[in-house]
Amino acid sequence: MNVTRRHAFLLLLLLLATLSAPLVHAQHKKQGAGMEEFEEVDPYTLGERERMDALGYVAFAPFPWNGTERTVQVRENMGGVPTLFVETAHFRILSTLGTYEIPNDREEKARFKAEIGRLKKKLGRIKVPKKKVDPWLRLHIYAQRAEELYSEFCKDFGLTDESFPAEAPFLGRPHKLLLVLCQRKSEFARYTRKYYGAEYEYSLNWGGPKEPMFFGANVEILESSWGETEDVPFDSMLYCRIAGGLASNFVDGYRGAVFSAPRWFTTAIGHVYIRRFDARYSIVGGRQTNRGPDDDSWRWEPRVRALVKNAFYAKAPATFAWQELGEMNVRDHMVVWSKLEYLMNEAEGDRKAYLEAMCAPPEGESVDWQAKALQDAFGITPEQLDKAWSRWVSKTYKKR
Amino acid sequence: MIRGESARNLLKMHWSYPVYTPPVEKDAKGSVAVRKRQALSREAAIAYIAGDDPRPLLVLRECKVCNGTDDALLKGGVDNEKTFLLSRWFHCVKLPADVLEKDHPFHALFTQEKPEHLFVCSIDGTNHNALESDTSRTKLWKSLHGLLAREYLSKPDKPLKRAAKLLDQMDVVDRRLDELTQRRDDLLEKDGPDSRKLPKLAKKIAKAEAERDELRADIVKATALKLKPREEEEAK
Numbered sequence: 001m002n003v004t005r006r007h008a009f010l011l012l013l014l015l016l017a018t019l020s021a022p023l024v025h026a027q028h029k030k031q032g033a034g035m036e037e038f039e040e041v042d043p044y045t046l047g048e049r050e051r052m053d054a055l056g057y058v059a060f061a062p063f064p065w066n067g068t069e070r071t072v073q074v075r076e077n078m079g080g081v082p083t084l085f086v087e088t089a090h091f092r093i094l095s096t097l098g099t100y101e102i103p104n105d106r107e108e109k110a111r112f113k114a115e116i117g118r119l120k121k122k123l124g125r126i127k128v129p130k131k132k133v134d135p136w137l138r139l140h141i142y143a144q145r146a147e148e149l150y151s152e153f154c155k156d157f158g159l160t161d162e163s164f165p166a167e168a169p170f171l172g173r174p175h176k177l178l179l180v181l182c183q184r185k186s187e188f189a190r191y192t193r194k195y196y197g198a199e200y201e202y203s204l205n206w207g208g209p210k211e212p213m214f215f216g217a218n219v220e221i222l223e224s225s226w227g228e229t230e231d232v233p234f235d236s237m238l239y240c241r242i243a244g245g246l247a248s249n250f251v252d253g254y255r256g257a258v259f260s261a262p263r264w265f266t267t268a269i270g271h272v273y274i275r276r277f278d279a280r281y282s283i284v285g286g287r288q289t290n291r292g293p294d295d296d297s298w299r300w301e302p303r304v305r306a307l308v309k310n311a312f313y314a315k316a317p318a319t320f321a322w323q324e325l326g327e328m329n330v331r332d333h334m335v336v337w338s339k340l341e342y343l344m345n346e347a348e349g350d351r352k353a354y355l356e357a358m359c360a361p362p363e364g365e366s367v368d369w370q371a372k373a374l375q376d377a378f379g380i381t382p383e384q385l386d387k388a389w390s391r392w393v394s395k396t397y398k399k400r
Numbered sequence: 401m402i403r404g405e406s407a408r409n410l411l412k413m414h415w416s417y418p419v420y421t422p423p424v425e426k427d428a429k430g431s432v433a434v435r436k437r438q439a440l441s442r443e444a445a446i447a448y449i450a451g452d453d454p455r456p457l458l459v460l461r462e463c464k465v466c467n468g469t470d471d472a473l474l475k476g477g478v479d480n481e482k483t484f485l486l487s488r489w490f491h492c493v494k495l496p497a498d499v500l501e502k503d504h505p506f507h508a509l510f511t512q513e514k515p516e517h518l519f520v521c522s523i524d525g526t527n528h529n530a531l532e533s534d535t536s537r538t539k540l541w542k543s544l545h546g547l548l549a550r551e552y553l554s555k556p557d558k559p560l561k562r563a564a565k566l567l568d569q570m571d572v573v574d575r576r577l578d579e580l581t582q583r584r585d586d587l588l589e590k591d592g593p594d595s596r597k598l599p600k601l602a603k604k605i606a607k608a609e610a611e612r613d614e615l616r617a618d619i620v621k622a623t624a625l626k627l628k629p630r631e632e633e634e635a636k
Binding site: 034035076077078079080081185186187189190193194199225303306307309310311312330331 | 408415416417418419421437462463464465466494495496497498499501585588589590591592593
């Protein structure tokens with residue numbers, strides 16, 4: 001082989017490697033690393049009652065999981081992978097998330113620091129690794145996030161423990177919410193296959209009249225669908241998915257309802273809490289819209305302002321008529337998020353009454369009862385909402 | 401080069417993850433007895449994981465040592481596209497690491513002294529061929545080809561070549577479509593729905609979408625191989 005041909009051959013090999021790289025990156029990254037074993041005993045609470053109480057925990061495994069099975073069977077059905085369980089005041093949480101190396105992402109680093117700081121306040125002096133978050137610490141962080149989200153939701157809508165009957169204390173349901181966080185697609189798919197009859201790839205919201213509301217997701221699918229994995233804040237992406245899913249579940253299962261709230265409302269609620277956590281990783285139609293560090297399309301405020309300026313947005317009556325998520329495009333997602341932000345933070349009215357009405361089983365024509373809910377809670381018609389919201393957007397959101 | 405969204409969707413491995421649920425046994429009083437977990441026979445295990453899917457099986461065992469990923473099948477830094485494309489003619493099944501435990505329902509599939517990580521076989525368990533993580537790509541593809549030649553009426557070579565070409569074309573259309581929809585969304589937000597540029601752009605988008613849909617249909621058509629009738633079906 002002469003020099004030129006050898007170079008051509010090497011170039012070809014390089015090209016082949018590059019071609020296949022995006023598809024194999026996630027698998028390749030951990031080759032040979034082995035499936036991580038988790039510590040038997042939580043190194044942060046040592047399983048001591050006093051420390052568990054400080055974190056608001058009811059129990060670590062074993063405990064009854066979903067009414068029919070206990071944690072030990074759940075773990076077996078997921079393939080016996082290392083699994084951590086914790087029961088908090090309002091959730092039962094399962095995690096197979098492995099150790100996370102904190103990437104070089106300013107927002108995520110700062111958030112971890114603050115979150116770990118809040119855990120330290122509850123636990124006293126604990127030794128925490130600086131650049132990594134181990135499986136137990138991740139469990140504590142996710143438990144803290146879930147409970148904080150629950151409190152935030154209650155505060156936003158003026159809900160207290162007294163708002164619900166003793167036999168249904170969890171947003172009007174008798175069961176705690178189930179949250180499943182998986183490292184791999186396989187254990188997540190096995191869970192959904194076993195308990196919900198089908199394998200789901202990304203995430204799943206589920207609930208029935210007599211079963212707990214469920215939300216689960218896995219991180220492997222996020223990693224494998226992202227081209228570049230260096231310094232990408234996958235934990236933030238994962239939690240955005242969780243925040244959106246849990247917030248939707250709060251609404252979809254409210255007072256025993258089963259997905260009766262209008263889809264635009266459930267979607268908008270998800271956006272509100274996702275964007276409060278990290279606006280870069282909003283999810284539209286089940287997918288993250290961010291295309292990388294150079295993409296600023298996640299800055300929705302100037303985009304909504306431009307839509308308002310051109311009067312090119314879905315008017316409230318049209319929104320109330322939507323039946324399916326598929327009827328919403330990206331602009332609609334931005335607009336319903338912004339309108340709900342307006343109702344939750346600016347408009348004067350009874351937010352709790354609005355939530356109750358929107359989550360109750362619909363009576364009559366969808367557009368009519370949603371208009372009535374708006375009128376009863378905020379004293380405005382759908383047309384007046386559009387006008388007031390447009391004025392607020394023009395005044396508050398900056399230009400691009 | 402990063403593959404576009406349409407190509408990526410077609411190059412996914414579609415795994416199934418069976419979890420064994422034993423038949424419910426009720427006694428005379430109607431009480432349900434909980435059965436202790438136990439291994440099925442090899443035949444029963446194969447039949448359970450094959451289910452109603454008539455395609456030959458490609459079975460991967462997750463492994464605690466090699467991270468339980470697709471390592472045995474996909475290699476970093478080499479051309480995996482061919483493996484992804486070949487996999488569409490198999491029913492790909494991923495089993496958990498604890499399948500090595502003697503009481504796991506599917507344990508009978510991995511009773512060798514050194515249990516294999518990956519194997520292919522016909523849906524009745526015959527034509528079993530073990531593959532390992534250190535198997536070269538050439539050997540892996542040869543093995544997959546071998547079983548496909550036994551199970552299907554025609555060989556996969558031509559469909560593979562055709563699919564690879566169509567995927568390249570799909571990438572071009574995807575890029576164009578991305579760019580056009582981005583421009584349309586920017587225009588809608590910036591100038592509103594009355595922008596004079598919109599109708600022309602809408603036509604281009606519709607054309608690109610039609611091209612993409614046509615390519616998708618072409619790939620489905622190009623890769624549609626017919627399975628040979630099984631002996632028991634022929635006997636009927």
